[in-house]
Amino acid sequence: MLSHRQRVTLLKVARESVQAAAAGQSYRPPETEDTELLRPAAVFVTLNKEGQLRGCIGTVEARQPMIEAVAELARSSATEDPRFSPVRPAEVVKLDIDISVLTPAQRVNDVSEIKVGTHGLIIQDGHRRGLLLPQVATDWGWDCAEFLDHCCLKAGLEKGHWRNGGEIYSFTAEVFGEEQEGVT
Numbered sequence: 001m002l003s004h005r006q007r008v009t010l011l012k013v014a015r016e017s018v019q020a021a022a023a024g025q026s027y028r029p030p031e032t033e034d035t036e037l038l039r040p041a042a043v044f045v046t047l048n049k050e051g052q053l054r055g056c057i058g059t060v061e062a063r064q065p066m067i068e069a070v071a072e073l074a075r076s077s078a079t080e081d082p083r084f085s086p087v088r089p090a091e092v093v094k095l096d097i098d099i100s101v102l103t104p105a106q107r108v109n110d111v112s113e114i115k116v117g118t119h120g121l122i123i124q125d126g127h128r129r130g131l132l133l134p135q136v137a138t139d140w141g142w143d144c145a146e147f148l149d150h151c152c153l154k155a156g157l158e159k160g161h162w163r164n165g166g167e168i169y170s171f172t173a174e175v176f177g178e179e180q181e182g183v184t
Contacts, residue, residue: 002101006036007176010070011183014045014097017074022089029071041066042102044133044173045073047087047095054095055081060105060122060131060171070099098177100133105169111162113170114144120173123151125166130155134173 002010013029020027032038043066044058055077059069074097078087087095105122108114114121120134130151137147148168149159155166162168 002036002174002176004181006034007099007181008183009034009037010067010099011097011176011178011181013067013070014074014099015092015178015183017071018047018078018087018095018097019089019092021075021078022087022092027071027075029067032067034067037067038065040064041069042104043069043073044100044102045070045077046098046100046133047074047077048098049091049094049096053083054091055084055087057081058100058102060102062104066101096178098175100135100173100175103172105171108168108170111144111148111168114147114168116142116144116147118172119170121147121151122169122171123148123155123157123162123166124169125155125157125161128155128157128166130157133175134171135175 017027040062042060042062044056047055057073057076057080117138118134120132122129122131132151132154148162152159152161
């Protein structure tokens with residue numbers, strides 16, 4: 001678990017990275033000696049505007065220090081999410097930022113192992129892969145089967161594909177945001 005101070009630092013890095021990206025500038029996170037923030041981590045950065053998704057990019061593999069991953073993925077969420085146009089400078093103040101720090105994914109052998117609201121899901125079949133963060137199911141009020149169906153759809157597979165094809169993985173995430181941490 002990250003401390004409040006560590007969470008605030010990561011949220012500040014994410015916001016500064018989004019501001020720079022929207023302005024077409026580069027950004028490097030501040031130097032730190034905090035070993036937790038320097039630990040490689042799988043991270044997603046989610047941008048919401050007026051309660052609606054505005055961008056979300058992440059990685060399920062811990063490839064770089066957490067503070068650097070947050071900076072890079074915040075920039076990507078603001079400028080590279082293919083579902084949205086790049087964030088404009090005037091929009092930045094209207095964004096709410098959430099960060100999800102993921103645990104390593106584990107293979108699900110029986111869907112009864114999945115705890116909605118606790119687990120995020122990855123469904124993979126061949127080159128198709130869909131991922132939904134743990135909070136998505138509770139935000140939409142889905143039960144386990146609906147969560148699995150929507151993860152299939154995100155992978156470009158048919159609803160129910162999880163019943164007879166592909167591989168299912170679950171993970172948990174430490175999820176925090178600006179509002180929750182009192183950052184504005």
